[in-house]
Amino acid sequence: MKKIRNMIIFSSIITLLLTAFTGCGSQDKATKNGYAKEIHLYNWTEYMPDSVFKEFEKEYGIKVIQSTYSSNEEMMAKLIAGGTSQYDVAVPSNYIIKALNDKKLIQPIDKSSIKNLSNINGDFLNQSFDKGNKYTVPYMMSMSVLAVNKKKLSQLGITINSYNDLLNPKLKESIVLPDDQRECIGIALKALGYTENETDQAKIDQAMQWLNKLKPNIKAYDSDSPKTLLISNEVSVGLVWNAEAALAMKQNKDIQVIFPKEPSSMSLDSFVIPAGSKHKKEAELFINFVLQPKISKMISDVYPYANPNKAAKSLLGKDYINNPASNLPESEIKKGEFLQDIGTSVKYYDSVWTKFKN
Template identity: 30%
Template sequence: MNERPLTREEVDLFLRLRPHSRRAFMAAFGATAAALTLSACSPSKPEAKADGKLVIEGSEGNKLAFYNWDTYIGETTLADFKAASGVEVNMTLFANNDELFAKFRAGNPGFDVIMPSNEYVARMVEAKMLAPLDHAKIPNKKNLLPEFQDADFDPGRKYSMPYTWLVLGIGYRKSAMKGGVIPDSWKYLYDSAEYKGRLSLLAESADVFRLGFKYLGKSVNDATPELIKQVEDMLIKQKPNIKNFHEDNGQDLLMSREVDIVLEYNGDIAQKETEDPDLAFVVPKEGSLLNSDCMCIPVGAPNPNNAHAFINFLLDGQNGANITKTILYPTPNAAAKALMDDTYKNNPTIFPPADIMAKCEYGKYAGSAITQAFEAAMTRVRAA
């Protein structure tokens, strides 16, 4: 792959930006950041394990190409893997799932491990872009919480292993809530003028429409033409009350006090709560949309044995905890979660109450026609 390594200064900035959105690094460097490559590095070289190097059966060599979201790896994880295995990881960054999918339309350009979200796992399987995993080479799958051992979007975990999970909800500024009332319904975003000009929705059409279905008492996967039209009409009516549709930076809009209520992921708000205690997060009472970013091996991976070893390494309890301490997203790894402190494990933003989570669903890939219907309806909303 013709991609240059990051400079030391760029790596330093990358590490400083980690506590922010997965897209913060892209915003800092511009679109060309997606083509940069980060080699295994850390502030100090980790010691090799006492029992020596990790032995990779059938190792293809000492390289591995990793395609990942920005701000989404532990500070020493890549260097730790190199110390344990002798394999150097070159990590290239992408900004969104559409970019990831487009990268593989013409075939694998040379990556060994990639990180699509759940709906795109199904989409890439359908497009024959993902290789089946050899579970015998991923014994740390046992560390996953029971509810992540299988997945509706990937039965039997044939093609994916979970890295994180995320839930969409409402981030808000507590001091700005009228009467101190918690905005615990999608009504505040979709069907109310109470916070006119002080609310922001995500720009991603599928997410916005699926959550509109939830507000109307339907499943996030009830994507009928009639229901899409109903949510479209509701959003057009609501649009005068919406300040903007943000690019996954709702937490920054809250921090800058540009808005008081945002549609955002729990992990993004949890990060900012550590900086501003006036911020909070709630999953609305109607339920919400779940996402899970997953580790996959694309068809044509040049180093599939190294890829399996890397995925297994990331699923190790201590390695998973080191990642989680850096990125502060919810982990599906029981062994990693057990090593985290109570401020993480008991954080209701990161881990919302079970009764609310029971009302949340994963979005199912329903084919290109539905995807295009979402996008066309959102275009009409934004043009209205």
């Protein structure tokens, strides 16, 4: 026993030494190439696997330290309150890019350093919120979908084809929504026949009345992992981002995705570099690294959002291609509506959301 114990101790010491030497090797690689030893990424929760960071550190010796947020508004507030030097890369949605730029929170990207930008489908480039992609590089597109438990709905005798069907009293405390004001107020506006980018205060106030009717049916607000409540059969319906639906479907055979008759909400999330980034060169190196087809595939394998990387499409497996929640139908994308910047009308949304949540 003593011999075995000594062998275990010796083995543990060797493992620790090897780990330490490996870490030193990575740092030496960064120093040798004139890179900083770490960069700070500010990203959505559950949006990029750790395996990507490990591959990046292995190749360049640069460690990625990730912090996460649950909404665009939270992200922008943090950049304003704490300063833009906290992070080197962030991943905001399209509708908030103009506000970030107007407040001088982001800086231009040197596209000559992003050679892999050519891998992005041209349909996702040169969008109205950033003509010429001066400040943004597309990462992933998401669509808000309805993920439903078909078995539970069958037991309740419910069919869902519209956001208005969510008001059914049989769904009491059986819906999970994202903790996101634009998404939640957006479905109310669309249920009323308006656009989710409405700027008319009277119409936005009507959305408040619709949400109040929905309130008894809401069990939880969860932007981080709403699929959890679906997988565990704790809710019957979830308004979730498409990748959450795809993952829930893989783990619970009773979950299916539904595209309502109203347009679905879409967001194009892009890489940006905060204005005060201390490591712009390394940030651009990281962005270019992520746009490699094999790395893009690695991300979609874990978080199956709509992938704008055309070079990665041929690498994606059947689980992605055959799942309508990940490989979104073209008809739904065409019907969908991108969230847009609503300027000063955001104050009406803020007011409605505050009253609704309290």
